[in-house]
Amino acid sequence: MQDDLAEPIRDHIAAALEPYGLVRRGGFAFKEANLRSPLIRGLHFRSVVLVGHFGSSIWPHFTRWWQDHPDAQDPLDQWSKDVLTAVAARFGATAVFPSDRPYLPFQQWAMYAEGLRASPLGILIHPKYGLWHAFRGALLFGRVLELPGDIPQHHPCDDCQDKPCLSACPVNAFSDGGYDVVRCRAHLASGDGEACLNGGCLARRACPVGREYTYSAPQMRFHMDAFAKS
Known part of the structure; x- marks a missing residue:
């Protein structure tokens, strides 16, 4: 064209x-x-x-x-x-x-x-x-x-004092020092990570911005399965 x-x-x-x-x-x-x-x-x-x-x-x-x-x-x-x-x-x-x-x-x-x-x-x-x-x-x-x-x-994070995304992960994979991907994957594989696998990353879901656009449950599971297997 x-x-x-x-x-x-x-x-x-x-x-x-x-x-x-x-x-x-x-x-x-x-x-x-x-x-x-x-x-x-x-x-x-x-x-x-x-x-x-x-x-x-x-x-x-x-x-x-x-x-x-x-x-x-x-x-x-x-x-x-x-x-x-x-x-x-x-x-x-x-x-x-x-x-x-x-x-x-x-x-x-x-x-x-x-x-x-x-x-x-x-x-x-x-x-x-x-x-x-x-x-x-x-x-x-x-x-x-x-x-x-x-x-x-x-930048919405500038107004967010509590930073719930950093405290919602059950294994504290996120911190000011970065993302511990090994710890995250180990949790998903341990049998204790069903809430994350089925509902999506709890840290990501904790963010209050744009919650009405949260991925559907099947899409969330698809992405989590792909991440766990990668």
Whole structure:
């Protein structure tokens, strides 16, 4: 698709993603952001548009696909790749994903594109959706799109005095010193972690921001099972 204006192409991308419960998130031109342009298969890219979701918007669309692909390994990653590769082709873009190696700096891109900052759990927190959002991939363009990056956002953790996320974990895997992933996985495997497996990470659920967007129970269990097995 030929389009010299950023606003129409943003609208077209959003419309292409909507049938899958995905949303066009932030984007920017690498030069304007003073961020390194990625070199992939010998090609330099000049702009990026991030793609993700809020809450459980993708879940019914993904599960229908999963029913038709029951043997898929890493099914959510594969669904994301199937969908975004097709969408990228419509706009002359290249789709890239957080699971691709060598890893691309998705968190850095997200922080610049949407003005997000990390919560005490290390997850980027959104002022409206809290911890219940994700980035499923990105569309890279070989041309400059005038996209509004570095959008200042209110950081909700600044107003949170109690920090319930740091005290809700039953094995104290989160602290000011970071996240003890080994302790967390050991708890899930011990037989004492059913509340976390079935209901989702208790520390994440303790955050008061965006609770109405908490993932559905099946989606929560899917993510916890995938984490426990990784």
